[in-house]
Amino acid sequence: MNAQRITTLGQFIIERQAEFPYSKGQLSRLLRDIGIASKIVNREVNKAGLVNILGDTGETNIQGETVKKLDLFANEQFKAALKAGGECCVFASEEDDEITTIEGAVSADAKYAVLMDPLDGSSNIDVNVSVGTIFSIYRRVSQEGPGLLSDCLQKGMHQVAAGYVVYGSSTMLVYTTGHGVNGFTLDPSIGEFCLSHPDMRIPEQGFIYSVNEGNYIHFPQGIKQYIKYCQAYDETTSRPYNSRYIGSMVADFHRNLLKGGVFIYPATGKAPKGKLRLGYECNPMAFIVEQAGGKASDGKNRILELESTDLHQRTPVVLGSRRMVEKVESFLREFPDPGSF
Numbered sequence: 288m289n290a291q292r293i294t295t296l297g298q299f300i301i302e303r304q305a306e307f308p309y310s311k312g313q314l315s316r317l318l319r320d321i322g323i324a325s326k327i328v329n330r331e332v333n334k335a336g337l338v339n340i341l342g343d344t345g346e347t348n349i350q351g352e353t354v355k356k357l358d359l360f361a362n363e364q365f366k367a368a369l370k371a372g373g374e375c376c377v378f379a380s381e382e383d384d385e386i387t388t389i390e391g392a393v394s395a396d397a398k399y400a401v402l403m404d405p406l407d408g409s410s411n412i413d414v415n416v417s418v419g420t421i422f423s424i425y426r427r428v429s430q431e432g433p434g435l436l437s438d439c440l441q442k443g444m445h446q447v448a449a450g451y452v453v454y455g456s457s458t459m460l461v462y463t464t465g466h467g468v469n470g471f472t473l474d475p476s477i478g479e480f481c482l483s484h485p486d487m488r489i490p491e492q493g494f495i496y497s498v499n500e501g502n503y504i505h506f507p508q509g510i511k512q513y514i515k516y517c518q519a520y521d522e523t524t525s526r527p528y529n530s531r532y533i534g535s536m537v538a539d540f541h542r543n544l545l546k547g548g549v550f551i552y553p554a555t556g557k558a559p560k561g562k563l564r565l566g567y568e569c570n571p572m573a574f575i576v577e578q579a580g581g582k583a584s585d586g587k588n589r590i591l592e593l594e595s596t597d598l599h600q601r602t603p604v605v606l607g608s609r610r611m612v613e614k615v616e617s618f619l620r621e622f623p624d625p626g627s628f
């Protein structure tokens with residue numbers, strides 16, 4: 288019996304190297320570095336209950352959120368991998384108030400800026416629900432030497448690569464370099480991410496909506512109306528839809544990418560500009576979903592065209608199956624809130 292051909296992440300990256308005619312392999316090496324760090328983080332996530340990295344550090348990050356020990360561990364792992372890899376000149380993270388400039392010889396010709404949410408959905412860590420890592424990669428715009436904040440504050444349309452790792456029933460790494468989306472599942476027996484989901488496409492229409500309905504009272508009128516639309520009975524459009532919300536963006540996004548669906552985090556009373564961050568959550572996921580045939584907006588404007596003015600800037604977000612995002616946008620137009628969007 289022919290052994291099924293296994294394509295590891297490393298092999299795939301090298302095979303696709305030709306997509307970057309001007310690159311001498313730096314982006315490939317950068318993606319490899321992220322893949323390696325993900326495997327280390329995965330090892331700790333999978334035994335979080337067994338070692339003393341559960342629970343809180345007692346610190347809070349710039350978001351005012353309690354920092355879980357695994358958050359800190361993941362942040363340090365990715366930062367160390369990027370520093371050692373030598374291809375990254377500046378690193379920005381949900382866990383760090385400011386950018387980390389990477390200096391010294393290794394970054395003499397490092398030409399990439401990396402933005403990252405090292406462990407998204409961390410509130411789920413202690414209850415054994417899937418969490419994830421999200422990364423976004425830009426070519427630097429500053430000239431040379433250590434990277435600058437301006438390298439991290441670029442429009443999402445200028446990303447050269449984006450991806451996520453979902454630490455769930457299996458661990459998967461999904462990424463794009465602007466030539467489609469490919470998914471790799473970690474095979475623990477060989478310690479390699481193996482190509483399992485080539486050329487991923489999100490269904491144009493799905494039947495899952497993902498939103499924290501606990502915030503319903505604070506939602507814009509158009510979002511309230513859309514939720515009622517999803518819950519109404521209509522056989523011709525297979526409604527009511529299923530409501531699925533894990534509270535971990537990577538897990539919610541990944542399910543919707545595979546099955547079709549729409550993820551919505553609108554402006555709320557507690558988060559008047561939305562909760563999710565443009566730089567290291569919405570832009571990378573928007574790049575991926577568009578490359579998979581879907582759509583991503585703030586309810587009106589394309590996410591990838593939003594101006595990035597602050598490292599931890601928040602935005603409302605609607606992303607997933609193209610027709611579902613367009614339906615949400617139509618409700619927001621039909622039921623405008625004064626001053627929203």
Ligand code: P6P
Binds near residue numbers: 409536562
């Ligand atoms: P809420 C996790 O903290 C996160 O940043 C995303 O992963 C997730 O989608 C969202 O916040 C959940 O927020 O307010 O619904 O608990």
